[in-house]
Amino acid sequence: MRSDFQQIRLIYKRRVPGEDWEHMDYPVTLLSQPCNFGGQRQWFACPARGCGRRVALLYAAAEEYF
Numbered sequence: 001m002r003s004d005f006q007q008i009r010l011i012y013k014r015r016v017p018g019e020d021w022e023h024m025d026y027p028v029t030l031l032s033q034p035c036n037f038g039g040q041r042q043w044f045a046c047p048a049r050g051c052g053r054r055v056a057l058l059y060a061a062a063e064e065y066f
């Protein structure tokens with residue numbers, strides 16, 4: 001994992017059983033939301049294709065992305 005401005009970059013290898021290792025390297029955008037009593041709350045933008053929802057946690061899944 002590497003951090004950039006307003007995003008983190010996930011860098012890892014994954015392998016589907018019976019196939020070769022695949023190098024993964026993609027950004028996950030960080031979203032900022034103001035809190036009611038001051039400060040900011042940070043969220044991840046879901047990296048799944050077509051999603052982009054605001055989420056607090058990223059989970060490893062059988063699909064291509066977290």
